Amino acid sequence: MYAKPDSTTMKSRVARAGDAMDAALKSLSYRSVEAEEGRVLPMMRNDNAPRAEAQAPEIAPEIAPEPASATRVPEGLALGRPSREEAEAAVRTLLRWAGDDPNREGLRDTPARVVKAYGQLFGGYDTDAEELLERVFEEVEGYSDIVLVRDIPFYSHCEHHMVPFMGLAHIAYYPTKGVVGLSKLARVVDTFARRLQTQETMTAQIADVIESILKPRGVAVLVEAEHLCMAMRGVQKAGVSTITSQFRGAFKNDPNEQVRFLTLVRGGKG
Numbered sequence: 001m002y003a004k005p006d007s008t009t010m011k012s013r014v015a016r017a018g019d020a021m022d023a024a025l026k027s028l029s030y031r032s033v034e035a036e037e038g039r040v041l042p043m044m045r046n047d048n049a050p051r052a053e054a055q056a057p058e059i060a061p062e063i064a065p066e067p068a069s070a071t072r073v074p075e076g077l078a079l080g081r082p083s084r085e086e087a088e089a090a091v092r093t094l095l096r097w098a099g100d101d102p103n104r105e106g107l108r109d110t111p112a113r114v115v116k117a118y119g120q121l122f123g124g125y126d127t128d129a130e131e132l133l134e135r136v137f138e139e140v141e142g143y144s145d146i147v148l149v150r151d152i153p154f155y156s157h158c159e160h161h162m163v164p165f166m167g168l169a170h171i172a173y174y175p176t177k178g179v180v181g182l183s184k185l186a187r188v189v190d191t192f193a194r195r196l197q198t199q200e201t202m203t204a205q206i207a208d209v210i211e212s213i214l215k216p217r218g219v220a221v222l223v224e225a226e227h228l229c230m231a232m233r234g235v236q237k238a239g240v241s242t243i244t245s246q247f248r249g250a251f252k253n254d255p256n257e258q259v260r261f262l263t264l265v266r267g268g269k270g
Ligand SMILES: Nc1nc2c(ncn2[C@@H]2O[C@H](COP(=O)(O)OP(=O)(O)OP(=O)(O)O)[C@@H](O)[C@H]2O)c(=O)[nH]1
Pocket: 158, 159, 160, 197, 198, 199, 200, 227, 229, 230, 233, 234, 235
């Protein structure tokens, strides 16, 4: 069943992300000591900065300062979230890890831009998909046939590499107690897409929330996407489509309903 963002499942997911962030920040705090003292890690390539030949001395982990987030008591949204300054420092570390100089002019404002962009790209953690579906329009003359919203574009990031995957979502349901605003279905897609995801999880979450809030006679969700982590890196296969689906209620029980759904999704597309 669909797990509310404030449920145990979501908390543990966010807490795991928080733990990983804390670990990253812990290592970041060692780096910032080195940065302050002008030392450069030997494995780091930085063509825009003077190269340090000397081996960077080891810094004992026990003397490294704790990141502020390690001691902050999580509350509500916080759940171990680092501060904006910590997030920007993490971006500077990644820029150095990529081999560039975060202090050069073109990159100076990049950490702030990235953190701001993350607010939008991962804004789904701050949205409750259940709330989006709470407003139902009942005056629809008893309409109870299929409602299908197709070709909803989305952009997400895979939880394995944090690289984008994007595509189209198609959602159908048979209303029982009124219909939901069409834009809300697109908002539900965005809510789950704007988190670190697998395509399978995202597909199931969309179906789960529609099933649990609208209590439809049936719900079908089809997601088709291209994963850039398969195109730009790794196996490097561009143009590969992955299709995932979830059928609930009438769509699960009756193969004809699945055919109807798929026919409508593909209709007029040649
Ligand atoms: N099932 C599923 N896999 C995904 C999704 N997004 C990315 N992946 C895959 O996650 C897998 C992670 O595999 P790992 O072997 O742990 O990581 P890796 O060494 O980077 O794998 P390669 O991508 O094969 O280089 C890869 O096969 C990705 O293609 C998704 O939404 N669903």
